Amino acid sequence: MPNYKLTYFKLRGRAETARYIFAYSGIEYEDNTIERSVWAHLKPTLTFKQLPILKVDEMELNQSTAIGRYLARETGLAGKDKFEQAQVDAIVDTINDFMNLFPWTERDETVKQKVTADILANNFPVLLDGLCKLLSDRTWFIGDSVTWADFHWAVCSITLTNLNVDILHNHPKLLALKERVEALPKIAAWIEQRPKTPL
Ligand SMILES: N[C@@H](CCC(=O)N[C@@H](CS)C(=O)NCC(=O)O)C(=O)O
Structure with a gap:
């Protein structure tokens, strides 16, 4: 199982569906919620300057829908066929x-x-x-x-x-x-x- 780190603001927003998938499937992850003050420093370092981001080991995935779809496929929540x-x-x-x-x-x-x-x-x-x-x-x-x-x-x-x-x-x-x-x-x-x- 890879190491998962989900970074987003301290909001449900565009990260909450991924959090439901993690919760339901029982997969361990780091729920990295950041304060606005940290965001000013983090934003310039990001490829697309937006959150959420899911880190899967050393790889990064942006776009909440892509993150949700990926996690859903990994956990059997994407649909049967x-x-x-x-x-x-x-x-x-x-x-x-x-x-x-x-x-x-x-x-x-x-x-x-x-x-x-x-x-x-x-x-x-x-x-x-x-x-x-x-x-x-x-x-x-x-x-x-x-x-x-x-x-x-x-x-x-x-x-x-x-x-x-x-x-x-x-x-x-x-x-x-x-x-x-x-x-x-x-x-x-x-x-x-x-x-x-x-x-
Ligand atoms: N289509 C993207 C939109 C991402 C997005 O709009 N993120 C907002 C938060 S919901 C953001 O990072 N806002 C801060 C900024 O742009 O400075 C997704 O679904 O992940």
């Missing part, structure tokens, strides 16, 4: 397209709130209806066991329900999926112990 894997990837990409719409770094609160409200009114229903259709009456999005697409949904929907606690009210199946992931004993243990952060 190549088509299932593509379906799982499509769900993760669809959720990411949506999450990337939000103006996370906007400093003007009025602009931030207006853009956020527009996204929730116009883009969110499309995402929820599509995910609901995909999930249908099954337990997990794809196949008959949990995949990292279910983890990714559970992680991103925390951020969404923090924007508005009732946001999944009309989509009980998607809320139930989030809760099903969070009830997996190893995920529940990680949630209990992780730092409490706004994002």
Whole structure:
């Protein structure tokens, strides 16, 4: 087993899905969370000047989705065959397209709130209806066991329900999926112990 070191800010953000994969699979890793003051020194040393980064022994991997996909393949959470894997990837990409719409770094609160409200009114229903259709009456999005697409949904929907606690009210199946992931004993243990952060 290689040595894994995941470097990110002290946030769930783009590292949390990888942390769920580590937690669920029980693989040891170093969860290297850095302070903003350290970031100023670290950033210039990085190939693409962004986090997260996963170090696998001496090799470095950037891009949160590539990190998630790699870890999922290593741990049997990527989908059972190549088509299932593509379906799982499509769900993760669809959720990411949506999450990337939000103006996370906007400093003007009025602009931030207006853009956020527009996204929730116009883009969110499309995402929820599509995910609901995909999930249908099954337990997990794809196949008959949990995949990292279910983890990714559970992680991103925390951020969404923090924007508005009732946001999944009309989509009980998607809320139930989030809760099903969070009830997996190893995920529940990680949630209990992780730092409490706004994002
Ligand atoms: N597509 C990249 C985006 C990475 C990214 O935007 N990272 C942000 C944090 S979420 C970052 O490093 N921001 C600090 C900076 O750019 O100075 C990924 O998914 O990993």
